[in-house]
Amino acid sequence: SQNIYILGIESSCDDTAAAIIHNGKILSNVIANQKIHEAYGGVVPELASRAHQQNIVPVVHQALKKAGITKENLNAVAFTRGPGLMGSLLVGTSFAKSLAYGLNIPLIDVNHMQGHILAHYIDEEGFEKPPFPFLAMTISGGHTQIVKVNHYFDMEVIGETIDDAVGEAFDKSGKILGLGYPAGPEIDKRAKLGNPKAFKFTKPKVDGLNFSFSGLKTGIMYFIQRETKENPNFIEENINDICASIQYTIIGILIDKLKKASKETGIKHIAIGGGVSANSGIRQALKDGEQKFGWTTYIPKFEYTTDNAAMIAIVGYLKYLEGYSTAQNIMASARLKI
Numbered sequence: 001s002q003n004i005y006i007l008g009i010e011s012s013c014d015d016t017a018a019a020i021i022h023n024g025k026i027l028s029n030v031i032a033n034q035k036i037h038e039a040y041g042g043v044v045p046e047l048a049s050r051a052h053q054q055n056i057v058p059v060v061h062q063a064l065k066k067a068g069i070t071k072e073n074l075n076a077v078a079f080t081r082g083p084g085l086m087g088s089l090l091v092g093t094s095f096a097k098s099l100a101y102g103l104n105i106p107l108i109d110v111n112h113m114q115g116h117i118l119a120h121y122i123d124e125e126g127f128e129k130p131p132f133p134f135l136a137m138t139i140s141g142g143h144t145q146i147v148k149v150n151h152y153f154d155m156e157v158i159g160e161t162i163d164d165a166v167g168e169a170f171d172k173s174g175k176i177l178g179l180g181y182p183a184g185p186e187i188d189k190r191a192k193l194g195n196p197k198a199f200k201f202t203k204p205k206v207d208g209l210n211f212s213f214s215g216l217k218t219g220i221m222y223f224i225q226r227e228t229k230e231n232p233n234f235i236e237e238n239i240n241d242i243c244a245s246i247q248y249t250i251i252g253i254l255i256d257k258l259k260k261a262s263k264e265t266g267i268k269h270i271a272i273g274g275g276v277s278a279n280s281g282i283r284q285a286l287k288d289g290e291q292k293f294g295w296t297t298y299i300p301k302f303e304y305t306t307d308n309a310a311m312i313a314i315v316g317y318l319k320y321l322e323g324y325s326t327a328q329n330i331m332a333s334a335r336l337k338i
Ligand code: KG4
Pocket: 013, 139, 140, 141, 142, 143, 166, 167, 168, 170, 171, 182, 183, 184, 185, 188, 274, 275, 276, 277, 278, 279, 280, 305, 306, 307
């Protein structure tokens, strides 16, 4: 009906991102990845904020240019308020405030986790939008949650990790095996060539719908220590089987809880998001769930699953349609809840 252009800005962790959405369709989705953290085997917060500071204006400029519009065409500026690293969030928040103030247009704060979930509502050919209510499992290097989504802004976290995120489980296991950071994609690749039942790792016992991954990491560490004492070449000789077995265990943990959540809520529409949803094993397990449990499953386009600004722009758009805008004195919030 209307002609709405919204800029989304994401800077919660180590990706500086900007996207333009036009009536629900993404016109541009620009990301500056920060390679610097690879050398440290994890995100260094101080370095992340500095890189955001450097990247934010060029990234926004690129997003406008690729969308073929100028900042004067914008109807609102949406930004990630949290959760995330405070120093990183401050860069996006301050920039968004200033831009909205300068253009005299609404400023819209967005919860990063709602972004991962509502990315499913981006208009994209070949991708279905889940009907309400549905279950969303967000799996990434920073989060692991199962959320009951009753409506756009009516969500309930019904399960979450009590320690490490699932992406961390992949990355920390990879570190033990001497793989690079982030190790998730590498484990996935090797898992395809290995036997998932070669080695058995204990699954954690956690109540209800919550997750725990730190015990698995410790278990893997002891297992590797034990085996390499007997055979110093154990890792090299068995790397594919080790990766396949780790991945198999992690997917088992995720699917067990999804099954439980689906049973308890009676909801069979299951959506996933976050970087780990790129994993080929979890994708296959979800597809299998369609036959085995009668699920209908939803996985967004790859560039909308990892941290990105398109998901922030769609939430901004949905809020804008409701006439929402935030006060200019809003603060970033590192531990913002859904
Ligand atoms: O969403 P994301 O890009 O950033 C946040 O952490 O928010 O997710 C990154 C995480 C990393 O832990 C990475 O190892 C994991 O997603 N990952 C994967 C795969 N691709 C990325 N884990 C398993 N299999 C993959 N194919």
